[in-house]
Amino acid sequence: METASDILVKKYGGTSVGSIERIESLADRLAKEIRAGQKPIIVVSAMSGETNRLIAMAEKIDPDHRGAAYDMLIASGEQVSIALLAIALQKRGIKAQPLLAYQLGIRTDATASKARIHSIDVEPLLHLVAQDIVPVVAGFQGVDDEKNITTLGRGGSDTTAVALAAALAAHAGSSSQTCEIYTDVPAVFTADPRLVSRAREIPSLSCEEMMEMAALGSKVLHIRCVEIAAKYRVKIHLRSTFEEREGTWILPEELGEMKPMNGKNVNSKFEPKVNIKIEQPVVSAVTHDANTAVFNLFPVPRGSTFLAELFDNLAKRGVVVDIITQSESADGQRLSFSVTKEDIPLSRLALKEFMADPAHVTLIENMAKISVVGVGMRNHPGVAARFFAVLARKNVPIQIVTTSEIKISAVIDQSRIKEAAEALHSEFGLDANDAS
Amino acid sequence: METASDILVKKYGGTSVGSIERIESLADRLAKEIRAGQKPIIVVSAMSGETNRLIAMAEKIDPDHRGAAYDMLIASGEQVSIALLAIALQKRGIKAQPLLAYQLGIRTDATASKARIHSIDVEPLLHLVAQDIVPVVAGFQGVDDEKNITTLGRGGSDTTAVALAAALAAHAGSSSQTCEIYTDVPAVFTADPRLVSRAREIPSLSCEEMMEMAALGSKVLHIRCVEIAAKYRVKIHLRSTFEEREGTWILPEELGEMKPMNGKNVNSKFEPKVNIKIEQPVVSAVTHDANTAVFNLFPVPRGSTFLAELFDNLAKRGVVVDIITQSESADGQRLSFSVTKEDIPLSRLALKEFMADPAHVTLIENMAKISVVGVGMRNHPGVAARFFAVLARKNVPIQIVTTSEIKISAVIDQSRIKEAAEALHSEFGLDANDAS
Numbered sequence: 001m002e003t004a005s006d007i008l009v010k011k012y013g014g015t016s017v018g019s020i021e022r023i024e025s026l027a028d029r030l031a032k033e034i035r036a037g038q039k040p041i042i043v044v045s046a047m048s049g050e051t052n053r054l055i056a057m058a059e060k061i062d063p064d065h066r067g068a069a070y071d072m073l074i075a076s077g078e079q080v081s082i083a084l085l086a087i088a089l090q091k092r093g094i095k096a097q098p099l100l101a102y103q104l105g106i107r108t109d110a111t112a113s114k115a116r117i118h119s120i121d122v123e124p125l126l127h128l129v130a131q132d133i134v135p136v137v138a139g140f141q142g143v144d145d146e147k148n149i150t151t152l153g154r155g156g157s158d159t160t161a162v163a164l165a166a167a168l169a170a171h172a173g174s175s176s177q178t179c180e181i182y183t184d185v186p187a188v189f190t191a192d193p194r195l196v197s198r199a200r201e202i203p204s205l206s207c208e209e210m211m212e213m214a215a216l217g218s219k220v221l222h223i224r225c226v227e228i229a230a231k232y233r234v235k236i237h238l239r240s241t242f243e244e245r246e247g248t249w250i251l252p253e254e255l256g257e258m259k260p261m262n263g264k265n266v267n268s269k270f271e272p273k274v275n276i277k278i279e280q281p282v283v284s285a286v287t288h289d290a291n292t293a294v295f296n297l298f299p300v301p302r303g304s305t306f307l308a309e310l311f312d313n314l315a316k317r318g319v320v321v322d323i324i325t326q327s328e329s330a331d332g333q334r335l336s337f338s339v340t341k342e343d344i345p346l347s348r349l350a351l352k353e354f355m356a357d358p359a360h361v362t363l364i365e366n367m368a369k370i371s372v373v374g375v376g377m378r379n380h381p382g383v384a385a386r387f388f389a390v391l392a393r394k395n396v397p398i399q400i401v402t403t404s405e406i407k408i409s410a411v412i413d414q415s416r417i418k419e420a421a422e423a424l425h426s427e428f429g430l431d432a433n434d435a436s
Numbered sequence: 437m438e439t440a441s442d443i444l445v446k447k448y449g450g451t452s453v454g455s456i457e458r459i460e461s462l463a464d465r466l467a468k469e470i471r472a473g474q475k476p477i478i479v480v481s482a483m484s485g486e487t488n489r490l491i492a493m494a495e496k497i498d499p500d501h502r503g504a505a506y507d508m509l510i511a512s513g514e515q516v517s518i519a520l521l522a523i524a525l526q527k528r529g530i531k532a533q534p535l536l537a538y539q540l541g542i543r544t545d546a547t548a549s550k551a552r553i554h555s556i557d558v559e560p561l562l563h564l565v566a567q568d569i570v571p572v573v574a575g576f577q578g579v580d581d582e583k584n585i586t587t588l589g590r591g592g593s594d595t596t597a598v599a600l601a602a603a604l605a606a607h608a609g610s611s612s613q614t615c616e617i618y619t620d621v622p623a624v625f626t627a628d629p630r631l632v633s634r635a636r637e638i639p640s641l642s643c644e645e646m647m648e649m650a651a652l653g654s655k656v657l658h659i660r661c662v663e664i665a666a667k668y669r670v671k672i673h674l675r676s677t678f679e680e681r682e683g684t685w686i687l688p689e690e691l692g693e694m695k696p697m698n699g700k701n702v703n704s705k706f707e708p709k710v711n712i713k714i715e716q717p718v719v720s721a722v723t724h725d726a727n728t729a730v731f732n733l734f735p736v737p738r739g740s741t742f743l744a745e746l747f748d749n750l751a752k753r754g755v756v757v758d759i760i761t762q763s764e765s766a767d768g769q770r771l772s773f774s775v776t777k778e779d780i781p782l783s784r785l786a787l788k789e790f791m792a793d794p795a796h797v798t799l800i801e802n803m804a805k806i807s808v809v810g811v812g813m814r815n816h817p818g819v820a821a822r823f824f825a826v827l828a829r830k831n832v833p834i835q836i837v838t839t840s841e842i843k844i845s846a847v848i849d850q851s852r853i854k855e856a857a858e859a860l861h862s863e864f865g866l867d868a869n870d871a872s
Contacts (some may be wrong), residue, residue, distance in 0.1 A: 020496045057520055060456045062527040069526065069534050073519035076512040083509035084493055090505065091498040098505050102538055103583050147539050 007129055007168060008178060010040045011139065011161035014048035015184040016241040017081045026241065027088035030134075034094055039129055041168075043139045043161040044085055046077025064345050066318065067112045071141075071151045074113075075101075078138035078157070086136045096134040099124075101141040101149065106160065108142030108150045114318050115142050115150035116224075117159065120167040137164065155214075155222025162225040166232030176252075178235045181221065186240040188213070188220050188248040190430040191286040195421045198431035202284065204249040209284050209375055210236075212407045215322075216371035217289020226250060282383060283374040283428035286421050290414055291341050292322070292369050294399055296362040297355060299332030306354070307335070313350045319343040322369070323402045323411065336400050338369070338411055367399060368417045371409035372424055384408050390427045396420050443565060443604060444614060446476045447575065447597035450484035451620040452677040453517045462677065463524035466570075470530055475565055477604075479575045479597040480521055482513025500781050502754065503548045507577075507587045510549075511537075514574035514593070522572045532570040535560075537577040537585065542596065544578030544586045550754050551578050551586035552660075553595065556603040573600065591650075591658025598661040602668030612688075614671045617657065622676040624649070624656050624684040626866040627722040631857045634867035638720065640685040645720050645811055646672075648843045651758075652807035653725020662686065718819060719810040719864035722857050726850055727777050728758070728805050730835050732798040733791060735768025742790070743771070749786045755779040758805070759838045759847065772836050774805070774847055803835060804853045807845040808860055820844050826859045 010030075017023050034040065054074045058065055082098035089096035104124060108115035128135050139157025142150045152159050162179050169177035187201035188210070205213075207230035214223035220238060229236050230252050239247030300306060307326070314321055322338045339347050344363065355361050377383050387408045391398060396419070399411040412420060425431060446466075453459050470476065490510045494501055518534035525532035540560060544551035564571050575593025578586045588595050598615050605613035623637035624646070641649075643666035650659035656674065665672050666688050675683030736742060743762070750757055760773045775783050780799065791797050813819050823844045827834060832855070835847040848856060861867060 020493055024497065054516065057456055057516075058523055061460065061520060061524045065523050065526065067526070069519045069522035069532070072534050072536070073516055073523070076515040076519075079512040079515065080490065080493075080509055083505045083512075084497060086505035087494055087501050087503075087509070088497045090501065090503070096505070098508050100508070100585075149536075 007039050007041055008180060009043065009161050009165040010180045011043040011157060011182065012241060013183045014045045016182055017044055017085060018048035023084050023088050027085060027092055031089060031092040031094050034134060041125055041135050041137060041164060043137045043157060043164065044078060044081045045139050045157040047081050050077040068148045071112050072149045075141040075149045075151055078140050082136045082138045089134060094134055095132055096136050097128060098136045100138050102143045102147060104137065106142040108144055110144040110150065111318060113151055114153040117142055117163045120163055122167045122171045155225060158222045158225035159228065162228045162234050162236065165234045166228055169232060169234065176233045176235055178237060180237045180239065182239060182241040185220060186243055186247050188238060191421055191425050192288065195418050196286065196425045198425065200432045202248050204251060206253050206375055207250055208253065208406065209373055210250045212373040213285055213287045216287040216373060216407060216409055217369055218287045282376040282380045283372045285373050286424045287373060288368055288370045288417050288421055290368040290417060292338050292367045292411055293341055293344050294336055294338045294364040294367055294411055295347060297335040298360060300335045310354050314347060317346045317350055319346050323400050325400045338400065364399065366414045367411050368414040369409050369411050370417060370420050371407050372428060373407045375406050377406050386427060390423045391420060394419055394423055443475050443477055444616065445479065445597050445601040446616045447479040447593060447618065448677060449619045450481045452618055453480055453521060454484035459520050459524050463521060463528055467525060467528040467530050470570060477561055477571050477573060477600060479573045479593060479600065480514065480517045481575050481593040483517050486513040504584045507548050508585045511577040511585045511587050514576050518572045518574045525570060530570055531568055532572050533564060534572045536574050538579045538583065540573065542578040544580055546580040546586065547754060549587055550589040553578060553599045556599055558603045558607045591661060594658045594661035595664065598664045598670050598672065601670045602664055605668060605670065612669050612671055614673060616673045616675060618675060618677040620677065621656060622679055622683050624674060627857055627861050628724065631854050632861045634861065636868050638684050640687060642689050642811060643686055644689065644842065645809055646686045648809045649721055649723045652723040652809060652843060652845055653805055654723045718812040718816045719808045721809050722860045723809060724804055724806045724853050724857055726804040726853060728774050728803040728847055729777055729780050730772055730774045730800040730803055730847055731783060733771040734796060736771045746790050749789065750783060753782045753786055755782050759836050761836045774836065800835065802850045803847050804850045805845050805847050806853060806856050807843050808864060809843045811842050813842050822863060826863045827856060830855055830859055832856050
């Protein structure tokens with residue numbers, strides 16, 4: 001039987017399987033690698049556009065619906081793509097088996113649309129690999145204790161892949177497992193290249209930085225997948241489906257010192273760059289999230305339990321509140337919090353229960369969050385001051401602000417986002433023609 | 437806890453859920469019935485066109501592919517439709533839960549694309565109904581012993597519905613259970629009304645007649661669903677999704693004598709017509725199947741095991757051979773058999789192994805089977821003579837012929853089918869303005 005460390009988890013996003021033609025060319029590439037000796041476990045997203053098509057149908061019936069039926073609906077997208085990829089591999093003489101979450105025992109909690117993985121049984125996978133059968137696993141989905149299908153939320157297929165790699169590493173008692181995430185971008189960039197023309201590729205990043213970037217709107221990787229990678233020391237190699245070259249390595253911090261691997265896996269010519277240094281740039285990347293809305297509550301009802309109860313209610317509805325700011329003035333308490341656009345309807349339902357007077361609630365839509373991230377910020381005071389100075393110079397009003405040890409974020413108007421990103425990218429020396 | 441006999445199995449075909457608008461209006465109607473006290477178990481097909489869309493994608497990759505991946509692919513259509521209908525019911529305040537085959541334990545054998553149901557566990561369904569939760573069950577699919585998704589072949593959702601009704605009856609130890617099958621036609625007709633303008637609705641039929649009609653190309657009900665109905669004495673009420681009135685009752689023969697039921701179920705104002713009589717018309721219906729192809733083999737290799745081995749090989753590939761005729765002449769043995777158009781590629785593969793010289797195999801495509809069916813034929817000799825006389829009068833050449841106790845079929849050219857059907861319909865007194 002193969003040991004888990006011989007196995008490479010490879011995840012392909014929606015654009016990689018976005019049409020029959022793309023599925024065929026992916027199958028060509030995989031068949032070549034498998035014939036060359038690679039033992040992959042393949043994780044696949046839904047064909048691009050498919051999840052949105054399914055969501056649109058559900059929303060036509062009931063815009064606010066979330067629950068088991070909704071999750072069953074949108075999980076069907078991955079069922080289609082893994083079946084098609086398995087058929088394409090079989091056509092090429094590769095034994096391949098498509099696998100759904102219930103078959104693999106990808107167990108999650110029962111939170112609809114944002115479930116968290118509890119456990120994965122890797123034995124069936126190892127059993128298939130031992131018989132030279134390539135498992136093609138449906139990303140994004142799990143099953144709860146009642147055997148209902150759950151889904152893992154945005155970027156859920158990345159989470160499936162990294163969780164699988166983590167489970168394989170744990171099973172093998174190995175120090176580390178690589179998970180390749182193939183996508184339509186070749187690497188992680190210092191900023192979104194569509195927004196900031198001088199954005200550059202980042203060869204390697206710490207999980208911590210990547211988590212902040214994900215939390216701050218970088219669409220490249222989902223924050224939960226990086227959390228799992230950090231916790232279980234999975235090395236993520238993010239790279240392009242359409243180019244052969246290396247992309248960005250996202251490494252658990254302690255792996256910065258790691259020796260190159262023994263090269264057993266065809267694609268893991270792994271020479272990690274030591275990326276946690278004093279010479280590290282102060283800021284590694286500028287990120288943004290255009291999908292933000294802010295609720296302002298004023299005046300907030302008196303009572304010590306109000307905030308706790310409100311945010312508990314929001315959490316129970318599955319609303320992820322991002323930034324929270326609160327201030328006290330002579331005329332009353334003021335509360336602002338930001339959520340993603342998708343969570344506006346559920347947030348409104350919660351607020352209806354807590355704010356008797358609707359006039360005391362203001363929703364500001366079409367906002368965006370702009371952030372700078374970098375582990376180097378730990379050792380460099382004054383980054384916040386430079387951040388605010390840049391926005392002030394550009395006359396960009398800030399709605400709310402939040403900071404952590406390695407990032408600063410501001411919610412600003414969506415229309416100002418490009419201007420702000422370009423200015424911050426220059427200010428912190430990230431532009432492509434700057435010394436790096 | 438509800439007893440099974442309070443429960444009505446209701447199956448809705450692809451056109452009933454063919455768009456979001458139709459799903460909404462179906463949900464309106466169901467919600468009304470449920471509020472009036474009905475306790476349904478709902479079985480749903482894929483949205484019309486969806487299964488064909490999925491098949492087209494698979495065939496683009498590999499036209500000959502059949503297997504677990506293919507079944508997983510096409511089973512996703514029902515996953516979508518049950519989820520959407522459940523969402524629509526929930527929107528209307530009805531507690532509804534979509535259920536896939538693996539959740540219900542609809543166990544089948546492992547024959548890809550044509551699996552047969554072994555068992556259904558009705559306990560989870562009864563448990564839901566007892567909590568006033570309406571089960572919305574995916575038709576067409578099952579799971580094999582390895583937990584792989586299987587599909588039941590054409591008309592598989594009807595089979596799911598009738599098998600569920602049979603399992604409920606067995607569980608309750610009740611003498612009989614009704615299964616309503618809602619479709620886009622209002623009833624079973626004496627012939628396809630698109631082909632024969634004077635075709636009439638049939639108020640009730642025996643299972644035996646319906647089985648012959650299904651075997652002979654009537655698309656209204658799948659033969660296996662009627663087999664199960666006959667075996668487990670399930671009463672099928674075939675009716676229109678879009679009209680309120682009764683359609684056609686398909687009744688196990690011994691139920692011809694049954695007393696009307698106690699009317700517990702809202703929709704079962706059941707007064708079966710005694711339909712097995714001497715006064716029965718000789719022929720009940722004219723059916724056709726335009727989807728036929730004929731292989732002619734000449735000369736057939738000598739050897740007593742040839743036929744057995746050939747048809748065994750075809751069966752193992754999942755090819756359903758319909759009519760077989762064989763004749764001996766001075767220059768050799770001649771064999772003809774008919775299959776559906778879909779099974780042509782698999783039949784060719786089998787023939788390649790058995791017929792060394794491809795020139796000895798002729799495929800005749802674009803054929804159709806025309807048949808007359810009626811339990812009355814048992815008591816009336818000479819039906820075959822009249823059947824052949826009609827076709828001869830019309831100069832319709834017959835490729836192959838088969839007869840049974842209650843039917844006669846001939847394979848003729850597709851282009852002659854309308855003419856032949858009209859003539860036979862008149863000949864046997866089925867036209868709408870004839871006395872009935």
